[in-house]
């Protein structure tokens with residue numbers, strides 16, 4: 093049975109149709125009667141025929157339509173009996189409206205606007221993402237998100253919009269990390285990573301690089317092929333000098349010269365003053381091309397000499413040699429800071445020499461325990477593909493543009509111009525904060541160990557102490573400048589007003605152990621000539637007293 097609110101759309105259509113039929117029927121009847129009346133006025137035989145035909149057609153149509161109307165009205169008559177007039181009228185009003193399309197039954201899920209500033213900024217760009225995690229490094233905050241209604245590439249392309257929306261000085265650094273998009277924004281409360289909080293003594297030759305997003309110190313082991321030589325770049329203010337100081341400090345602390353010797357070439361001259369008294373230093377800090385080339389040549393000779401020693405003992409590398417032999421060879425680290433400046437002050441011949449010697453060491457010196465660290469402000473100019481391919485560990489601090497980054501990394505994987513400076517760096521696909529060692533850290537950490545002036549504790553009657561303090565297998569030729577350790581010992585002699593014999597030097601200092609007495613004499617003579625003391629005696633009875 094029908095009820096007023098259950099009437100079907102098709103029935104509503106029938107009612108509108110019936111009304112239309114009634115309207116048309118009355119029109120036809122009116123037109124028919126008019127035509128009949130006109131036909132009585134017109135005498136034409138044809139006009140009468142035509143009019144009669146029209147009337148007949150109209151009347152047939154009317155009767156057909158009325159039949160149809162009668163049929164279609166049947167159910168509504170029944171309804172009319174059953175329903176009250178009011179509800180029928182209500183339904184009729186509804187039914188008279190033009191038929192509507194079926195309403196779509198999709199349920200719209202309305203998400204609230206995200207509150208996280210990054211998600212909100214992306215939402216404003218119609219990119220919806222889910223929050224995954226937030227991590228904090230000392231210098232930046234890493235927000236991990238996952239796109240829900242958009243592609244990863246769309247989010248990665250929003251650097252400048254995010255910079256604008258978040259009011260940042262630089263576009264945020266974006267990458268893929270842990271199956272999510274990582275967006276790094278600077279910490280408003282930037283912290284430094286204090287050297288003393290992270291450094292730990294290691295038996296390996298580990299050098300500190302920086303602190304990662306999980307607050308862990310990342311270091312490299314110089315004995316490993318993938319990190320035996322280091323290439324790095326950083327413009328002024330990037331924190332390059334601080335980085336290199338901490339790098340050295342982490343290697344040298346509590347490590348005697350018998351384990352690690354150090355050579356530093358700093359074209360700027362002032363960045364490594366804290367190390368000038370370090371007993372690991374094999375030669376005074378150099379700054380000139382001829383000094384650097386001279387020492388590079390000596391390192392190449394040392395490397396060749398060591399390979400001969402390895403061959404004799406049937407070992408492959410320094411680790412094997414030190415295990416088998418009673419004589420231990422120290423590793424040697426040769427550090428170049430401001431390599432570009434050094435390069436600029438070289439003649440054409442010196443440039444070729446410098447590059448060839450460095451590449452030769454880069455290719456072969458790892459097994460011999462000789463390591464290179466080469467840093468520059470402008471890598472594009474001085475880092476050739478050959479040099480780069482021989483320095484497997486790459487450290488990128490802030491550089492002016494992507495071309496400088498590419499010169500260090502060898503690819504476009506990261507643009508160092510996005511970094512924040514002050515020790516924010518890129519290493520091995522990761523973003524790290526370099527350590528910061530201040531003067532008090534240096535004092536605290538170096539108290540009683542190898543950065544103190546060794547001459548104060550030298551007892552020249554005890555050759556083993558001298559040997560421990562100045563233990564190096566480097567043979568210095570007489571044209572070289574005097575080594576810092578020897579000067580220290582002579583200063584000690586001066587302080588104590590005592591004589592040092594050539595044999596004491598020979599037995600105590602490996603540096604001179606292979607040297608003929610005549611050569612030692614030439615060092616003594618050099619000191620005397622420079623008014624550091626007097627030389628007495630002959631041959632192995634040679635004595636020197638500091639003035």
Ligand SMILES: Nc1ncnc2c1ncn2[C@@H]1O[C@H](COP(=O)(O)OP(=O)(O)OP(=O)(O)O)[C@@H](O)[C@H]1O
Nearest residue numbers: 284327328329330331332333334514515526527528
């Ligand atoms: N790891 C760090 N943590 C905190 N602050 C740092 C760090 N490294 C550098 N800085 C800050 O940045 C300043 C510049 O650092 P640094 O002298 O190492 O720069 P640089 O790259 O060597 O530049 P320049 O060649 O002009 O000396 C430092 O004085 C220090 O205030």
